[in-house]
Amino acid sequence: MNLLDILLILPAVGFLSTLLTPKDNPRLTRTWVLCISIITFLFSLLLIGPVLASPGRLALEGNSPWIEYPAIRYHVGLDGLSLWLVILSTFLTPIVTIVSWKYIQNRVREFYAFLLALLFGVLGVFIAQDLFLFFVFWEISLVPMYFLVGIWGHDKRIYAALKFFLYTMAGSALMLVAIIYLYNKSGTFDIPLLLDMMAKGRLLLSPTESLWLFLAFFLAFAIKVPLFPLHTWLPDAHGEAPTAGSVMLASVLLKLGTYGLIRICLPLFPGTARANAHWIIVLAIAGIIYGALVAMVQPNMKRLVAYSSVSHLGFVVLGIFTFTQVGLDGAVYQMLNHGISTGALFILVGMLYERRHSLEISDFGGVATAAPWLSTMFVITTLASVGLPLLNNFVGEFLILQAAVQVNFLYAAFAAVGVILSAVYMLWMVQRVFYGETPETVKHHMPDLSPREWAILVPLIALMVWMGVGSQSFLPPISANNAQLLQVMKQPAPPVTVLAAKESVHAR
Amino acid sequence: MPANFMPTAQEYLRFAPESLLILVGVLLMILEPLSGPDGKRKFAVISFAALAASIGLAIAAGMDPGPAFSGLLMVDGFATFFRVLVLGVGMFTILISTNYLKLEGHESGEYYALLLFSIVGQCLMAASNDLIMLFIGLECSSIASYVLAGYLRDDKRNNESALKYFLLGSFATAFLLYGVAWIYGTTGTTNLSAIRAFLMDPAHHANMVVVGAATALMFVGFAFKVSAAPFQMWAPDVYQGAPAPITAFLSIGSKAAAFAMFVRVMMTAFEPVKERWEPLIWISALATMTIGNTAALRQSNLKRLLAYSSIAHAGYLMVALTAHSEIGTASMMFYLTAYALMSLGAFAIVVYVARKGERFVEIQDLAGLSQRQPLVAAMFAIFLLSFTGIPLTAGFFGKFYIFKAALDSNLIWLAVLGLLNSAVAAYYYLRLIVVMYMQPPPEGAEELLPPTIGIRVTMLVTAALTIALGIFPSFILDLAGKSAVFAR
Numbered sequence: 003m004n005l006l007d008i009l010l011i012l013p014a015v016g017f018l019s020t021l022l023t024p025k026d027n028p029r030l031t032r033t034w035v036l037c038i039s040i041i042t043f044l045f046s047l048l049l050i051g052p053v054l055a056s057p058g059r060l061a062l063e064g065n066s067p068w069i070e071y072p073a074i075r076y077h078v079g080l081d082g083l084s085l086w087l088v089i090l091s092t093f094l095t096p097i098v099t100i101v102s103w104k105y106i107q108n109r110v111r112e113f114y115a116f117l118l119a120l121l122f123g124v125l126g127v128f129i130a131q132d133l134f135l136f137f138v139f140w141e142i143s144l145v146p147m148y149f150l151v152g153i154w155g156h157d158k159r160i161y162a163a164l165k166f167f168l169y170t171m172a173g174s175a176l177m178l179v180a181i182i183y184l185y186n187k188s189g190t191f192d193i194p195l196l197l198d199m200m201a202k203g204r205l206l207l208s209p210t211e212s213l214w215l216f217l218a219f220f221l222a223f224a225i226k227v228p229l230f231p232l233h234t235w236l237p238d239a240h241g242e243a244p245t246a247g248s249v250m251l252a253s254v255l256l257k258l259g260t261y262g263l264i265r266i267c268l269p270l271f272p273g274t275a276r277a278n279a280h281w282i283i284v285l286a287i288a289g290i291i292y293g294a295l296v297a298m299v300q301p302n303m304k305r306l307v308a309y310s311s312v313s314h315l316g317f318v319v320l321g322i323f324t325f326t327q328v329g330l331d332g333a334v335y336q337m338l339n340h341g342i343s344t345g346a347l348f349i350l351v352g353m354l355y356e357r358r359h360s361l362e363i364s365d366f367g368g369v370a371t372a373a374p375w376l377s378t379m380f381v382i383t384t385l386a387s388v389g390l391p392l393l394n395n396f397v398g399e400f401l402i403l404q405a406a407v408q409v410n411f412l413y414a415a416f417a418a419v420g421v422i423l424s425a426v427y428m429l430w431m432v433q434r435v436f437y438g439e440t441p442e443t444v445k446h447h448m449p450d451l452s453p454r455e456w457a458i459l460v461p462l463i464a465l466m467v468w469m470g471v472g473s474q475s476f477l478p479p480i481s482a483n484n485a486q487l488l489q490v491m492k493q494p495a496p497p498v499t500v501l502a503a504k505e506s507v508h509a510r
Numbered sequence: 511m512p513a514n515f516m517p518t519a520q521e522y523l524r525f526a527p528e529s530l531l532i533l534v535g536v537l538l539m540i541l542e543p544l545s546g547p548d549g550k551r552k553f554a555v556i557s558f559a560a561l562a563a564s565i566g567l568a569i570a571a572g573m574d575p576g577p578a579f580s581g582l583l584m585v586d587g588f589a590t591f592f593r594v595l596v597l598g599v600g601m602f603t604i605l606i607s608t609n610y611l612k613l614e615g616h617e618s619g620e621y622y623a624l625l626l627f628s629i630v631g632q633c634l635m636a637a638s639n640d641l642i643m644l645f646i647g648l649e650c651s652s653i654a655s656y657v658l659a660g661y662l663r664d665d666k667r668n669n670e671s672a673l674k675y676f677l678l679g680s681f682a683t684a685f686l687l688y689g690v691a692w693i694y695g696t697t698g699t700t701n702l703s704a705i706r707a708f709l710m711d712p713a714h715h716a717n718m719v720v721v722g723a724a725t726a727l728m729f730v731g732f733a734f735k736v737s738a739a740p741f742q743m744w745a746p747d748v749y750q751g752a753p754a755p756i757t758a759f760l761s762i763g764s765k766a767a768a769f770a771m772f773v774r775v776m777m778t779a780f781e782p783v784k785e786r787w788e789p790l791i792w793i794s795a796l797a798t799m800t801i802g803n804t805a806a807l808r809q810s811n812l813k814r815l816l817a818y819s820s821i822a823h824a825g826y827l828m829v830a831l832t833a834h835s836e837i838g839t840a841s842m843m844f845y846l847t848a849y850a851l852m853s854l855g856a857f858a859i860v861v862y863v864a865r866k867g868e869r870f871v872e873i874q875d876l877a878g879l880s881q882r883q884p885l886v887a888a889m890f891a892i893f894l895l896s897f898t899g900i901p902l903t904a905g906f907f908g909k910f911y912i913f914k915a916a917l918d919s920n921l922i923w924l925a926v927l928g929l930l931n932s933a934v935a936a937y938y939y940l941r942l943i944v945v946m947y948m949q950p951p952p953e954g955a956e957e958l959l960p961p962t963i964g965i966r967v968t969m970l971v972t973a974a975l976t977i978a979l980g981i982f983p984s985f986i987l988d989l990a991g992k993s994a995v996f997a998r
Contacts, residue, residue, distance in 0.1 A: 070984050071991070072914065109881075138901040145900055148940070152948045160944050164937065171898075171936045175929035182914045183922070 004064035006078045012042045013122040020115040028110035035114040039096040046092040053085045057482030077132040082479030084128040090341045091254045095121050098246035116146035124254050133181045134191040155242040162242035169235040173222035180218035216271040226259030230289030233312045240308035245352030253341035260318045272491035279323040287416045289316035294423035302361045303351045314340045321402035324409045330484040332401025339394040343386040346462040350380045368440030372448035377436045379459050386466045388425040394469035521578035524571045524585040527564040528630045534560040535626040542619030550617040554608045557622040561601045568593040584639035587993030592636035592770040599763040600629045605964040606858045607755040613866040628654035632767035641690045641700040659752040671751025678744045686731025692724035705779040735768035739797035742821045749817035758857030761820040762850045778996050784834050792832040799825025803935045812871045833915035836994045841911035843990035848904035852896040855972035859890045862965045878951025882958050887946045889973045894939040896976050899932050904979035
């Protein structure tokens with residue numbers, strides 16, 4: 003059995019067994035889920051070795067037939083692009099399990115079962131090498147998040163959950179059409195095989211076909227990213243979700259979109275991607291600035307962090323569509339950074355909420371006096387988020403801006419405004435929440451960090467520093483993969499006549 | 511045809527499932543007045559056993575395919591598939607009916623006899639290879655179901671439902687019969703294979719206006735029976751008014767049988783003129799799913815919502831017909847199987863939640879179901895996700911195969927609009943999940959007893975099969991693929 007199969011089986015078994023734990027003993031459920039998720043995380047660390055050993059290629063491939071007609075294969079594999087995203091997902095699951103330890107008191111079993119189902123879905127997306135399999139996991143990851151937001155969220159949770167589900171569903175409907183169309187054209191769902199057929203000229207798409215297919219995939223991914231102006235589901239979903247839901251949503255689910263762009267849109271439709279890069283970059287930059295401006299005026303901390311995600315993900319899309327080594331490296335690295343630092347921000351905001359039962363900035367003030375350690379952690383995370391050197395986001399943003407300068411100086415100029423604005427809205431929030439006078443309501447409801455909270459925050463802060471200082475621990479497999487991707491994108495299709503191509507397709 | 515025509519034993523065997531059901535049905539009618547008020551439960555057992563035996567006979571008959579009764583019936587793989595499907599639906603209908611009838615105080619043998627007669631008609635619809643036979647099957651099935659729709663005769667809604675169904679149904683059947691007459695006038699035959707041969711033969715110079723008009727007239731009849739736009743108006747009222755188990759039966763069994771005859775006629779007799787009816791079908795398909803889905807968005811009654819959802823699913827099924835290929839037919843058969851499973855499960859739960867007198871059929875009555883009966887809520891969620899088309903459920907592969915068939919025949923816009931439609935549909939299916947999972951149970955709600963054994967079995971079996979087909983669809987799809995070959 004392949005290591006990746008076990009990686010998928012662990013959360014699936016966890017999901018089922020969690021449902022079977024006794025109903026009246028939530029403590030047992032929590033402990034059990036914590037064990038399962040830590041085991042999954044430790045297990046996922048075993049995957050690093052094989053991937054590092056084969057840079058730029060798929061490691062740990064597993065390929066067996068699932069359905070005969072149409073030929074759908076269970077084809078999984080791991081490369082430098084998915085490796086860290088897989089580990090990010092498995093790393094955050096035990097963390098959010100501890101985060102929800104006290105907060106979730108209602109229907110505990112279901113909550114943790116959905117959490118593990120979510121992990122199952124996202125891991126599947128990151129390792130699927132078959133378009134159909136990719137789609138299946140893509141949709142699976144949608145359902146548990148819908149329940150997490152809808153059942154355990156705040157006041158407007160139902161509206162937010164529905165909106166989240168329907169947006170993604172609409173996007174994925176078009177993606178499914180595109181996937182089937184590609185299959186009818188080529189006879190396979192297999193991504194490496196499709197790339198191979200394209201490279202050998204056995205699969206030729208006319209520019210119109212290519213454009214429509216690209217747009218169908220792109221729309222599905224752009225909704226998930228979310229790219230401005232498709233982002234409107236995000237503040238609602240983030241704002242209403244329970245802390246664990248917000249963390250998984252921001253840190254992992256959003257990455258599915260950018261991951262899809264790199265995994266599918268770029269290599270399969272290189273020409274179209276290049277031809278459309280300009281307006282996509284404009285949207286990305288619009289998102290960076292718009293997200294930052296709206297974040298600035300949010301009275302609600304969670305929504306503020308949510309809008310900052312729109313801004314940060316705009317950077318990622320900008321990096322991807324520069325089609326440069328530096329830009330892509332930065333984009334992938336920034337996906338990880340955003341996962342860590344925004345995840346940590348949501349957790350910290352959640353801690354404030356558990357103390358004061360409010361998310362409004364105006365209900366706070368002077369928290370630093372009442373809870374100095376909590377404030378310190380918050381400030382460090384904030385500084386990471388705004389891109390202070392030595393902390394993680396700086397590396398990603400720097401690489402992306404560098405790539406943007408290479409492509410067009412104007413892009414970089416506008417994107418850099420976003421960096422400045424991010425400092426403005428984050429620091430302004432910190433100032434209003436943590437400094438100034440301490441109202442009575444805050445003074446008596448603000449205990450400092452408990453050991454459980456220390457256990458959550460220390461690994462996150464350590465990673466922020468590690469990723470900021472030692473980026474070379476993480477970047478090499480990513481770079482190898484991106485180099486490979488750029489190679490694929492450069493390759494002109496060999497001159498084969500359309501007729502011959504068709505024949506060879508039929509001959510298969 | 512020889513004057514002293516005498517069917518062979520083999521032909522009787524091919525007709526055995528129907529024969530058995532007719533015999534048992536008549537037997538039930540005779541036994542009914544002889545049994546006391548407490549002895550009604552045995553009728554359910556007898557008819558359940560009869561249906562199970564018929565499935566065996568249908569499979570046995572399917573082993574030896576061929577025509578029967580001088581080409582009136584055609585027992586091929588297609589017929590066998592649908593026979594087994596409608597017989598199975600009948601069995602589950604009995605499972606969810608018994609307790610319902612007891613609660614309503616209307617337990618009697620007639621109910622089961624009528625059910626069996628209706629199923630006989632459905633089996634005939636699936637197997638008939640002649641327009642006259644098809645008409646007999648259709649009438650046999652419809653007349654019994656008109657009565658079933660109004661079975662609780664003291665209930666106003668039942669009466670409305672039965673009357674509407676009867677009047678509109680008769681009207682639609684008349685159209686169908688008129689179309690049959692036109693066809694007979696043009697081609698001189700009612701046998702599907704003979705009609706096909708006539709239309710294929712260029713020597714005949716068939717008058718296309720007459721053939722087209724006849725097809726259109728027959729389409730009216732078919733579209734009514736499958737509740738396709740613009741002849742879907744009856745469905746919500748009838749489905750809402752009828753007793754809940756009968757609503758399940760009508761929206762699953764009758765619909766499957768109607769699709770069987772629809773497809774068989776279109777794919778055999780009228781296949782030579784497919785260019786002419788194809789646009790008609792896909793326009794109707796698109797209209798059907800759009801009307802069904804948009805109307806379902808605004809419903810507050812559970813039965814009515816499922817009625818509109820069943821209209822929408824008829825729309826998806828018709829998309830498969832536009833592909834007019836064996837793959838298209840196979841995907842339609844797969845979808846019908848998936849649809850039957852998830853609808854049966856959903857209706858079992860509706861029957862369960864409605865309780866005596868069907869007092870709790872509003873969507874709001876589901877509030878907090880996940881806390882009151884977690885298992886039922888979880889099963890309902892599975893069926894709803896399957897209706898929506900989420901992977902790892904049968905409904906997903908159903909949609910996938912259907913829209914793949916549409917793309918195979920280059921109907922890209924139809925596939926795009928169809929899938930967007932299913933995104934719209936997600937809204938109202940999710941709304942039910944919202945009510946069950948995200949709203950608290952109402953204060954002082956009447957206690958909800960655990961489901962009875964019939965409901966429980968139906969729910970669990972259909973849910974297990976829904977998931978199984980969602981992971982290994984090949985089992986049914988291969989079967990459907992092999993069965994989708996028509997004897998022409």
